Structures are given as C-alpha cells and as structure tokens.
Amino acid sequence: MTPEARIATAADLLDVILAGDPAERALTDWARRNRYAGSRDRAAIRDHVYDALRCRRSFALLGGGETGRGLMLGYLLSEGRDPRDVFTGQGYGPAPLTGAEAAALAETPAEALRAAPRPVACDMPDWLWPQLETSLGDRTETIAAILRRRAPVFLRVNLRKTDRAAARAALAAEEIVTRPHALAETALEVTDGARRVAMSRAYDEGLVELQDAASQAVAAALPLREGLSVLDYCAGGGGKTLAIAGRIDGTFTAHDADAGRMADLPERARRAGIAVTLTDRPRGPFDLVLCDVPCSGSGAWRRSPSGKWALSQETLDRLNATQLDILKRAAGLVAPGGTLAYVTCSLLRAENQERVAAFRATDPGWRIAAERQFLPDEGGDGFYLACLSRTG
Numbered sequence: 001m002t003p004e005a006r007i008a009t010a011a012d013l014l015d016v017i018l019a020g021d022p023a024e025r026a027l028t029d030w031a032r033r034n035r036y037a038g039s040r041d042r043a044a045i046r047d048h049v050y051d052a053l054r055c056r057r058s059f060a061l062l063g064g065g066e067t068g069r070g071l072m073l074g075y076l077l078s079e080g081r082d083p084r085d086v087f088t089g090q091g092y093g094p095a096p097l098t099g100a101e102a103a104a105l106a107e108t109p110a111e112a113l114r115a116a117p118r119p120v121a122c123d124m125p126d127w128l129w130p131q132l133e134t135s136l137g138d139r140t141e142t143i144a145a146i147l148r149r150r151a152p153v154f155l156r157v158n159l160r161k162t163d164r165a166a167a168r169a170a171l172a173a174e175e176i177v178t179r180p181h182a183l184a185e186t187a188l189e190v191t192d193g194a195r196r197v198a199m200s201r202a203y204d205e206g207l208v209e210l211q212d213a214a215s216q217a218v219a220a221a222l223p224l225r226e227g228l229s230v231l232d233y234c235a236g237g238g239g240k241t242l243a244i245a246g247r248i249d250g251t252f253t254a255h256d257a258d259a260g261r262m263a264d265l266p267e268r269a270r271r272a273g274i275a276v277t278l279t280d281r282p283r284g285p286f287d288l289v290l291c292d293v294p295c296s297g298s299g300a301w302r303r304s305p306s307g308k309w310a311l312s313q314e315t316l317d318r319l320n321a322t323q324l325d326i327l328k329r330a331a332g333l334v335a336p337g338g339t340l341a342y343v344t345c346s347l348l349r350a351e352n353q354e355r356v357a358a359f360r361a362t363d364p365g366w367r368i369a370a371e372r373q374f375l376p377d378e379g380g381d382g383f384y385l386a387c388l389s390r391t392g
C-alpha cells in the first residue's frame with residue numbers, strides 16, 4: 001500500500017470507531033477482509049488510528065472536524081505537512097479536499113493550538129480537566145502531552161531465570177535491541193524489534209515478560225521478603241503476581257471477580273517457572289493482599305486512548321464505589337502484621353489518595369505505611385501505590 005492509501009484506510013476505520021466500534025475489533029476485521037495488506041501496512045494503519053485517538057480533539061481542531069478525514073487532515077497538519085499533497089485521490093489515496101474541508105483547515109496549526117482551550121490542545125475531556133489539575137498541579141500539561149504520544153514497549157526481566165545483562169544479550173541475538181530503564185532494576189525498554197518479542201525464544205523461555213516499567217516499579221516497592229504468602233485479589237492476567245513471584249520465594253494465590261481474565265495466567269506462570277494457585281474464594285490470612293483495582297486507566301491512556309473519551313463522571317463514581325468495596329473485602333484477608341496494598345493505574349486523586357482516605361474513614365484501624373505515585377514523566381505509565389498496615 002502507498003502511504004496515501006494507508007491514510008485513506010485509517011480515515012475510513014476512524015469513522016467506524018467514532019461510530020462506536022472498538023478500535024481493536026475494527027482493525028482486526030479490516031485486516032481479515034484485506035489480506036493483500038502486509039504487516040508493515042497493518043502496523044502503519046494501526047499507528048495512524050491510535051495517534052488520532054490519542055489526539056482526537058487537537059487533530060479535529062486542526063483538520064476542521066471530528067471525522068476520519070478531519071482527524072487525518074489534523075494529523076498531517078500537526079506533522080507540518082500540507083494535506084493537499086496527500087488528499088489527491090491518486091494511488092488509492094483519500095479523495096481531494098472539498099471546498100468546505102479546505103476552508104475549515106487551521107491555517108497556522110501552532111497558533112491554533114496555542115489559542116485553543118487547554119483541554120482541547122491537551123486532548124482531554126472538558127469535564128475531567130479540573131480534576132486533572134487538582135491531581136497533577138503544575139505537571140498537568142506535561143503529563144497530558146506525554147499521553148498524546150505512543151508508549152514505549154517495556155519488558156520485565158525474570159530474575160528467577162536470568163539477569164538484566166544476560167536477558168539483553170539473549171534478546172540482542174534475536175535482533176531485539178533494549179536499554180535498561182531507571183524505574184526498576186528488572187525493566188528494559190525495547191528500542192528496536194518490539195514486534196519480534198512475542199515470537200522470540202527469550203520470551204518463550206520465560207526470560208522476559210511484557211510489562212510496563214512503572215508496573216514493575218510498583219512490585220519492587222512492595223514490602224517483600226522470602227516466604228511471604230501473597231494474594232493478588234484483582235489478578236487479571238497476573239502481571240503483578242508474576243512480577244512479585246519473580247522477586248521472592250513464597251506462596252502465590254491469584255483471584256479475580258471475573259475468573260476468565262486469569263485464563264492466560266497458568267501458561268504465563270509455567271513459562272516463568274512460578275507456581276500460582278488460582279482461586280474463586282480466597283481464604284486468608286495472607287501476609288500481603290494486593291488490590292490492583294479496576295480504575296479509569298488514566299495513567300495508561302497512551303496505550304488505551306479510547307478509555308480517555310469513554311470515561312464519564314458516572315463511570316468514575318461507579319469505579320470509586322467498587323474500589324472501596326474491594327478494599328473492605330480484602331482487608332479481612334490480611335494476616336496480623338500483614339500489608340494491604342492498594343494499587344491503581346490512575347492519575348486521579350479521586351481514585352488514589354481519596355479512596356484510601358475513604359477506606360480509612362470506614363475502618364480507622366489502618367495506617368499508611370508507604371505511599372508512592374509514579375507519573376508518566378518518569379517514563380512508565382501512571383501508577384499509585386499505598387501500603388496499609390493495621391494500627392496497634
């Protein structure tokens with residue numbers, strides 16, 4: 001496919017996504033129907049689609065409308081390109097601009113963004129902006145700008161099987177280039193060959209796992225020691241369980257309200273050389289109960305940009321209620337002297353500090369032994385961790 005044809009396809013797909021189809025499904029369906037497209041075409045189209053979803057408001061402003069074509073026009077302008085060179089109708093490229101489209105283009109993109117309301121220029125929903133400012137203070141615009149860009153690919157080195165230098169060498173032998181990342185001693189950032197990771201021997205043999213660097217840093221910040229009994233109360237795919245089990249010997253139990261979300265965990269644990277028990281009814285006590293609760297996902301919006309536009313105050317209120325409910329249930333599973341660890345990948349105080357305060361208001365027998373917030377300007381996704389111990 002020509003670069004212009006990829007833009008035309010991305011514009012068509014964005015129309016389908018803006019009408020309500022999930023981005024992943026739209027991309028997969030399109031690839032199935034268009035077998036002629038090679039892996040590079042599919043990757044380029046995917047990048048265009050996700051770039052536009054991350055920058056939906058600013059691209060719409062520049063391109064003159066929130067349609068597939070408008071977003072791709074805005075994308076080209078944001079790159080300093082003249083859309084008329086691409087929208088020519090030739091080589092399967094997008095049809096030439098209509099008079100109305102040409103008239104709606106931003107003449108001077110940089111000025112248009114400077115003059116735009118902050119939530120538009122920073123690609124955030126209007127209703128959420130005040131909450132972001134309350135949560136992030138003078139880092140708000142910097143963090144929002146980072147969430148407009150693609151996320152790096154990070155790997156976690158499985159210290160049970162190797163160390164960081166040996167893992168790097170094994171990956172390099174398969175043309176996967178990495179560099180250590182400062183957020184965690186286990187973290188590698190992939191600088192070349194990211195698409196080869198899942199098919200590599202290093203991955204198949206459990207030397208590395210795909211995991212965000214801040215997520216790894218959360219595991220490293222937990223009060224871990226040998227022999228600990230650990231319950232991952234909201235285990236999902238088990239990323240945190242595996243990261244903890246990679247650091248210490250102990251017993252590891254995984255639970256999730258939706259057991260289907262743990263379907264891949266046994267295979268991932270086997271690859272990593274770790275024993276994990278799955279349960280639908282955890283029986284305490286456990287030394288460490290980790291609650292990596294469902295949340296807005298705002299710390300990871302560069303990976304899942306659709307979440308940014310789908311979130312509403314109503315959804316946030318529902319999430320807040322679930323978060324508190326999980327803390328109350330999980331608290332009863334913690335052994336005397338043990339730790340209740342509360343984790344989100346959210347940037348919002350409402351899901352972080354305020355949830356912990358709400359929990360402590362209902363059960364004053366807990367104190368905050370440690371608290372840490374990771375923000376995307378440190379390189380990884382945004383995460384919040386509070387370690388709670390019983391008072392007295």
Ligand SMILES: C[S@@+](CC[C@H](N)C(=O)[O-])C[C@H]1O[C@@H](n2cnc3c(N)ncnc32)[C@H](O)[C@@H]1O
Binds near residue numbers: 233294
């Ligand atoms: C942020 S995800 C967990 C991600 C996972 N810990 C990881 O690192 O890969 C939150 C998980 O909480 C689960 N969940 C939602 N409500 C729950 C509840 N009331 N009790 C336990 N788990 C719940 C969801 O099914 C989801 O898998």
